Structure formats: structure tokens, C-alpha cells
Amino acid sequence: MTRLTINHVTRYVYDTKVKRSHNEARMTPVSDDQQLVLTAELAVKPGTAHIHNYVDYFGTRVADFDVPARHSVLEVRSSAEVEVHRRSVDPDAVGLSWEHLGSPQHQDSYAEYLVPTRLTTPGEALRAVAAEVREGADSPAAAVKEVFRRIREQVTYESGVTGVHTDADAVWADGRGVCQDLAHVSVAVLRHLGIPARYVSGYLHPDDSAGIGVTVAGESHAWVEWWDREWIAYDPTNHKYLDDLHVKVGHGRDYKDVPPLKGVVTGGGGTQALEVTVEVTRTA
CATH class of the missing domain: 3.10.620.30 (C8orf32 fold)
Incomplete structure (x- = not known):
């Protein structure tokens, strides 16, 4: 068993302020029979974002959010702590016919x-x-x-x-x-x-x-x-x-x-700079 803390930050910087944006983030780990999510949090800047969380058809956790105010920077930060306990796989197993x-x-x-x-x-x-x-x-x-x-x-x-x-x-x-x-x-x-x-x-x-x-x-x-x-x-x-x-x-x-982040912007925007960082720490 391994315990990992993951911090994933995606940041868009626009040339000119956009009027509003609508986005979907798939950045939060899922709990299943080989990993357990202990804590998870997703935060968006600007703080005016309205976040709706749901699980999509394939079982992925999605944060759907709208930023209704003008903004030149969009930052999405996902933080999670996960216990992972993978089962070993027999590469010589025959399985189905x-x-x-x-x-x-x-x-x-x-x-x-x-x-x-x-x-x-x-x-x-x-x-x-x-x-x-x-x-x-x-x-x-x-x-x-x-x-x-x-x-x-x-x-x-x-x-x-x-x-x-x-x-x-x-x-x-x-x-x-x-x-x-x-x-x-x-x-x-x-x-x-x-x-x-x-x-x-x-x-x-x-x-x-x-x-x-x-x-x-x-x-x-x-x-x-x-x-x-x-x-x-x-x-x-x-x-x-x-x-x-x-x-x-x-x-x-x-x-x-399952893209980590996708969305659309209305008004403004122009050229956008993208910054993505993922930091992982083994805690156990």
C-alpha cells in the first residue's frame, strides 16, 4: 500500500479579459477496488465560479463550473490524498477464449x-x-x-x-x-x-x-x-x-x-498562455 498526495494546478492567462467562461474539470481521482480517495478538493479562481459536481456516464468525477464575471486568469487547483493498493497481475494467465x-x-x-x-x-x-x-x-x-x-x-x-x-x-x-x-x-x-x-x-x-x-x-x-x-x-x-x-x-x-480540463470562453481572450504543474508526495 502507498499513500500519495497530489496537487494539480492548471492556469490559463488571457491576453484580454474574457466576458465569461464555462468549463469541466476531470482532475479528481476516483475510488475503486484498488485505490481509495481519502480527501479531495477542487478550487477555482476567480472565486466567483459556480461549481456543480457530478459523476459522468463513465464514472469519472466532474467539476462543472461557470465563471460569470470578466477575468484574465483562470486557475483550477485539484488536491487529493489517495491510498493505492494494486493487485499483482499474472502475465501468463490464460483468461477468456x-x-x-x-x-x-x-x-x-x-x-x-x-x-x-x-x-x-x-x-x-x-x-x-x-x-x-x-x-x-x-x-x-x-x-x-x-x-x-x-x-x-x-x-x-x-x-x-x-x-x-x-x-x-x-x-x-x-x-x-x-x-x-x-x-x-x-x-x-x-x-x-x-x-x-x-x-x-x-x-x-x-x-x-x-x-x-x-x-x-x-x-x-x-x-x-x-x-x-x-x-x-x-x-x-x-x-x-x-x-x-x-x-x-x-x-x-x-x-x-476524460480530458483534465476543457471549456469555452465568451468575449475577449485572444492568445492564451497555459501553465500546468503536478506535484506528488509519497506520505506512506
């Missing part, structure tokens, strides 16, 4: 995680990868291992070469991307194989050598979960199953279902 995955009942139960989205629709190259993997895999579990092996060989982590609208095909062709891109490629191939897969948004404490009480620069992170009798999580960026340094915020079909 291809026949079970192909059954109408199973496909109906997990339909939303089998249908490709714009960001996860495989083109010719990724469909060919899926076909090769399927031909050599006697079980879905074996196929999943092979998919991640191929992604590790093909796609290198590199920041600044993609954006939030970059799709899985473009990432595979270029061979470079960030965590959300690696997650999109994973989801695209797994779904084409008939394996339910979902995109996960969260946080990562990047330094397992940092001692108790040491604050480090953390990361907003993304990984993937697939269904094989249960949802199993894997981090294709770091090429490993999740450990206690991963904290989940939410999941969906792709990035668009």
Missing part, C-alpha cells in the same frame, strides 16, 4: 469499448498488425502481450510531436508520441482484435526512489485497461503493469472522454 470474446452476449455487454472512435480507428497498417497478432495468438491474453511488445518496438516516447487530435494511425506511422498516443494505439489494436479496451487518465509518481515526504514533479498520465474476466491495466509508455505509483482519475473510449 476467443470464442467467448466473439459471443453476441459479450460483444453486447462491452459494445462501447469495442467500437472505434475517430482517435482509435485503425487504418491499413494497424489492421495488418492486428491480423498478424491474431494469427499467432492462441488466446486473447497472448494477443495482448504481443500487441504491447510490438508497440514497444515501434513507438518511441517523444513529447511535442503530437497533439490532442492526433489519431492512432498517425502515431504508428510516425513512430513517436506521448502517453495518450501510446494508449490510443493500444486501444485501436485491441478493439480491432475484439478485445474490449478503454483509455485511462490519471497521475503518475515518476520516481520510485523518492522517500516518504519528498515532493517530486509528477505527471498527468494515460494508460489502457482491457477486459479479460476483469479490467486489467497496463502502462504502454513505461512498458509495465500498474503499480502503487499510478493513480486513476477516470476512463472512457479515448482522450476526449
Whole structure:
């Protein structure tokens, strides 16, 4: 078990004051069977913001807020303390059969995680990868291992070469991307194989050598979960199953279902500067 404190601050600075803005923040971790949120708070500046909290269709905690007054700075600060207790994963477990995955009942139960989205629709190259993997895999579990092996060989982590609208095909062709891109490629191939897969948004404490009480620069992170009798999580960026340094915020079909912050402004704005910081402290 690991206990982590996470402070995530997003700050927009506008050239000219905006008349008002409406936003949604998905920055608060979720409690599930492998992590427990002990405390959580989300604060917005200006203080005139009206915040409405709810849980969306996919189970992610959302702070929906409107800033009705003119403002040149918007700051959203999420603070949480989370206990994480990941279960170990047996990489050699066989799990479900291809026949079970192909059954109408199973496909109906997990339909939303089998249908490709714009960001996860495989083109010719990724469909060919899926076909090769399927031909050599006697079980879905074996196929999943092979998919991640191929992604590790093909796609290198590199920041600044993609954006939030970059799709899985473009990432595979270029061979470079960030965590959300690696997650999109994973989801695209797994779904084409008939394996339910979902995109996960969260946080990562990047330094397992940092001692108790040491604050480090953390990361907003993304990984993937697939269904094989249960949802199993894997981090294709770091090429490993999740450990206690991963904290989940939410999941969906792709990035668009779980962006940390999105919104619209009315009047003014112009060029905007974006500042994002994530600090993580291990407290136990």
C-alpha cells in the first residue's frame, strides 16, 4: 500500500479579459477496488465560479463550473490524498477464449469499448498488425502481450510531436508520441482484435526512489485497461503493469472522454498562455 498526495494546478492567462467562461474539470481521482480517495478538493479562481459536481456516464468525477464575471486568469487547483493498493497481475494467465470474446452476449455487454472512435480507428497498417497478432495468438491474453511488445518496438516516447487530435494511425506511422498516443494505439489494436479496451487518465509518481515526504514533479498520465474476466491495466509508455505509483482519475473510449480540463470562453481572450504543474508526495 502507498499513500500519495497530489496537487494539480492548471492556469490559463488571457491576453484580454474574457466576458465569461464555462468549463469541466476531470482532475479528481476516483475510488475503486484498488485505490481509495481519502480527501479531495477542487478550487477555482476567480472565486466567483459556480461549481456543480457530478459523476459522468463513465464514472469519472466532474467539476462543472461557470465563471460569470470578466477575468484574465483562470486557475483550477485539484488536491487529493489517495491510498493505492494494486493487485499483482499474472502475465501468463490464460483468461477468456476467443470464442467467448466473439459471443453476441459479450460483444453486447462491452459494445462501447469495442467500437472505434475517430482517435482509435485503425487504418491499413494497424489492421495488418492486428491480423498478424491474431494469427499467432492462441488466446486473447497472448494477443495482448504481443500487441504491447510490438508497440514497444515501434513507438518511441517523444513529447511535442503530437497533439490532442492526433489519431492512432498517425502515431504508428510516425513512430513517436506521448502517453495518450501510446494508449490510443493500444486501444485501436485491441478493439480491432475484439478485445474490449478503454483509455485511462490519471497521475503518475515518476520516481520510485523518492522517500516518504519528498515532493517530486509528477505527471498527468494515460494508460489502457482491457477486459479479460476483469479490467486489467497496463502502462504502454513505461512498458509495465500498474503499480502503487499510478493513480486513476477516470476512463472512457479515448482522450476526449476524460480530458483534465476543457471549456469555452465568451468575449475577449485572444492568445492564451497555459501553465500546468503536478506535484506528488509519497506520505506512506
